[in-house]
Amino acid sequence: MSRSGADLALLLLGGFRVLADSATAELAERGYPDHRPVHDFAMRAIAAGADNASELGRRMSVTKQSAAKTIATLQERGYVAIGPDPEDARRKRLQVTDLGQQVLSTGEAIFDDLRAQWAQQIGETNLRALETHLQTLVGTEPMRFDTPGWVSRGTTPADG
Amino acid sequence: MSRSGADLALLLLGGFRVLADSATAELAERGYPDHRPVHDFAMRAIAAGADNASELGRRMSVTKQSAAKTIATLQERGYVAIGPDPEDARRKRLQVTDLGQQVLSTGEAIFDDLRAQWAQQIGETNLRALETHLQTLVGTEPMRFDTPGWVSRGTTPADG
DNA sequence: AAAATATAGACAGCTTGGTTGTCGATTGTC
DNA sequence: GACAATCGACAACCAAGCTGTCTATATTTT
Numbered sequence: 001m002s003r004s005g006a007d008l009a010l011l012l013l014g015g016f017r018v019l020a021d022s023a024t025a026e027l028a029e030r031g032y033p034d035h036r037p038v039h040d041f042a043m044r045a046i047a048a049g050a051d052n053a054s055e056l057g058r059r060m061s062v063t064k065q066s067a068a069k070t071i072a073t074l075q076e077r078g079y080v081a082i083g084p085d086p087e088d089a090r091r092k093r094l095q096v097t098d099l100g101q102q103v104l105s106t107g108e109a110i111f112d113d114l115r116a117q118w119a120q121q122i123g124e125t126n127l128r129a130l131e132t133h134l135q136t137l138v139g140t141e142p143m144r145f146d147t148p149g150w151v152s153r154g155t156t157p158a159d160g
Numbered sequence: 161m162s163r164s165g166a167d168l169a170l171l172l173l174g175g176f177r178v179l180a181d182s183a184t185a186e187l188a189e190r191g192y193p194d195h196r197p198v199h200d201f202a203m204r205a206i207a208a209g210a211d212n213a214s215e216l217g218r219r220m221s222v223t224k225q226s227a228a229k230t231i232a233t234l235q236e237r238g239y240v241a242i243g244p245d246p247e248d249a250r251r252k253r254l255q256v257t258d259l260g261q262q263v264l265s266t267g268e269a270i271f272d273d274l275r276a277q278w279a280q281q282i283g284e285t286n287l288r289a290l291e292t293h294l295q296t297l298v299g300t301e302p303m304r305f306d307t308p309g310w311v312s313r314g315t316t317p318a319d320g
Numbered sequence: 321a322a323a324a325t326a327t328a329g330a331c332a333g334c335t336t337g338g339t340t341g342t343c344g345a346t347t348g349t350c
Numbered sequence: 351g352a353c354a355a356t357c358g359a360c361a362a363c364c365a366a367g368c369t370g371t372c373t374a375t376a377t378t379t380t
Binding site for chain 1: 356357358359360
């Protein structure tokens, strides 16, 4: 087996897509249609403290305008609520709604389920090793909630 | 360490992005600007026998219209040539040019280089194990040249 | 041979998720 | 009080997908 670097890249992407697609499909089946990974990660970031558009954009390595768009759709679906910020009149404070929390925990459960399936296939030990090594390779930080621009142009936006 | 399924997904995507971004950047530095992974995989597919738009679309799990767009940009850059098909007047036969071959082999070298760097970080044995396990999880097929839709809507297009 | 059907590629138009650039409103600092 | 920085909004654009429609050519069926 040749084991080229390109194969490795494809393998990683394939792995992600299998997980992401399965999760999206399952989420749709459980009553949350059109919920993409990006929505999930954005909500997680909001829940984790990125409670305004600019900050969310920063954490997701995306312009604030783009973040605002995501926020708008999340708001339309009732997953996040927008209110005024008592400390800064320019800001609009974001908050994950109860419905949003439901999606979040459902999504988490689904992902954990998928991971468990994988663990069953190759063994928990091997899966853990895979994760550990991948983490070493990707960087020390566990890539928290900042979704890395979603396979886009790679360069992080400057914005103003 | 919690090891949630979502973390795993992020890790996989992160890994892919690190490789893809590095490769894109390096390729740009060596004189092939704006060459994205999708171009590379499309060219590989063409070289591997997908010598018309419809077939390319099929292999990349993308509509033929979308494939046609990619082909158009590759042609503009002089990476593929379009000629008539002697056996079927509807078809336009695709061919990777010499310049295209250069990009291809350069890209391959870069990817292999990146893989070597990773091997140095966690050891060849571990990297091999990672690849093997990932392959088991993603599916038996090594995901050949069909780029899996590039983190899009997951559903494969029907088209006509 | 003719008719029905399938396929190749082109064109128009839409959607998603990004990007700049600009702007008014607000805040904080000198 | 003046001035720079920041927040969020708007407009315009782009890339890479999608669908739907169309013509020309092949292929298959009658």
